[in-house]
Amino acid sequence: MKTAPLSLIKALPHDATSLLVAVSGGADSVALLRSLHHLAGAENLHAVHCNFHLRGSESDRDLKFVEDLCHKLQVPLTVIHFNVEEYMKEHGVSLEMACRELRYAEFHKLKKELGCSRIVLGHHLDDNIETMLLNLFRGTGLRGLAAMKSDDGTLWRPLLSLSRKNILDYLHALGQPFVIDSSNLESDVRRNFIRNELLPLLATRWPGIHKSLALSQRNFRADLDILDSIEVPDSYLSAETLRQSPSPSFLIRTLLQKSGIAGGSVIVREIERAIRAGSYPRRWSLSGHEIILDRDGLSIADRPEAELSSNPDSHPFTFEQLTPTASLIATLKQHPDNNVLYTSLHPSQILFRHPQKGDRISPLGMKGSSLLSDIMKDAGLTIMQRRAIWLAVDPDGNVIWVQGLKRSRRHLLSPSSEKGYRIFIP
Template sequence: MPIPPTTQQMNKLPTISTFVNQVRHFAHHHQLFTPRGKYIIALSGGADSVSLLLVLKHLESELGITLEAAHCNFHLRGDESLRDEEFCKQLCSRLHVPLHLVHFDTHAYADLHHVSIEMAARDLRYAYFEQLRRDIHAHDICVAHHRDDSVETLLLNLVRGTGLRGLRGIQPRNAHIIRPLLSHSRQQIEQYLDALGESYVTDSTNLHNDVKRNKIRLNVIPLLRDLNPSASQSIFETSLRVTEALKIFDDAIQRSIADVTIPPRGDDRCGCLRRPMRMALVDVLQCKVDTCRGTYRGCTCLKCTNQPRTAQTKKCINQPLLVHLRQVHPLNTYTPQATAPLKQEHKKGVQLYKLHPLTTYIN
């Protein structure tokens, strides 16, 4: 006969069910999952990614999906890095989730490409995830960004200077990257893990005050909460309103293309744009191009590559990507390609800077 749950365990059940229901609703609302699809969980061993793996494992049968996990060891924190890897192995073994492991010499990559350690780790991580996604024919990559991460991103964008798109924060989907936990706060994630009695590892570098994002998290947001205890929630809700407003804006821009293009002359197949819509269209196109994670850059005058060489442009599209702005080549025919090539240096980073060959841990 099973042992009945204790009062303490019963008190924690609402926290668990609420968390799961919110993730389920968020995933359905944003259409993040496709039945019979395979999904990769980016697993660091921290609270965010552990909760992501656990809640999706709980919903795996209901959603009709299969899960595999991937862990990157960047060899930046000595024994901590090895501890995180071992933790992920044990967790995936217990949950019967296949785990893919990869090792990087992050310092060598950063030196070669003249980027910060943080940027090097980000480049290597996302390039590897995309390579793995293609290799195992997975549908998407699930990352554990949450509401507080989105607020931090919005504030960073605001400090650097941004347009309306930067005020959206992090989006639920970006090409093949999806974020099922985006509606949850870090506090809710920790409460969920506590209710389950699950442990996780802590990255000590998250407490360092020499990283911009950490400064926002450790210094700026606490000050904002002194002014308004619900500051993070308020900022997040504002970002949602900006996102909805931009959908209306983008739709109006797309429907107005025919009204702002000059009829073509000679072999100038695309024509150019009248003000004041030019920069608005640049903004729309740049957003689309950015989702490719390729090496494309927007053209500030929106000159197609078919136009005369004498066209005055500040930036040129550095790949044969044609952005036609006539009805015969409507803008809505250009969509980011899911299989757009990665930056070459990303591929090299994955191939040349593994300390060990890619290994796969299968239960």
């Protein structure tokens, strides 16, 4: 039998202490665990196995295999069980996406609980190529073509430079068994079709295709790293920035990705069309976010509009009591400050909330009342700013203050006021 290398992995990250290792029982993860066991020692490893209960007795077989292997290597193991069908129904995602979201969420949670420095995954060169082709056929940009990062500080993929054959040769030389997922042999799944049929067919015409595609991916990654060094805000792009950019689609995609919105190629095209047509305002809901396009730019809200509701216990304001002297009242008349609310109304009687449709205010110094929507529009507020602005409402439902913009004629300080209050954000 061929002498096995002690490890497929040459070195650990310099800041790696304890490692959380994902182990399915397949060849890739078993080779990963054996390599890390030699390099780092069992005391620095913690294995995690996901049981999605999708393959009946085969899933149970995989679990038993991983338990036995970890027991033999004296590596502690955490097993996580999932109800994938329930998750798919709740979130409206595909089977593949449901499994991915579930396992990664638990990996990150467990990493934090255990204090591990890295989550270690068994992705290899062939996985990278298959992912690139899948993304290419779906329609993608540079990010979808670039190679996965081998180490981003949280996820470490030490086998990315190795082929599936390298891994199988290593296990064979060790005499180390592994389990085979029978579903991987069925080509009705797109990834399996690429792996089992398309790539072997392409290799008959281009024998070095794996190396060529891997080289292209590394080049794409290098280009992407340069683009990623260009600063793009986390939640807002001004209209001026979008107009001046040679590639607004890149900025839009990057903004979506920074907000955790994946698979947004369709929405990117819709946003671009709306910008070209000057179609404002527009809103899209995607992946639990609200994307808002108005004349001032593109914004991404962290929470749906329903969450910006009236909650008297969640406002950011504090108050201090004061004496409404004649000099103070005169100063406020000469130098009004709409960022602070001065009122004779006790703060416990005030409801702080965000704007609602049809809200009106009776502005100080004016007759009649005005729609808040008109006031905010005239002030040039973006849709996100309009949604987030705070209002103060009296017990009768009258808006007495629009944060930073307007004060109403109601509940003003006067010399006859027994007490006064200054309400502000500290």
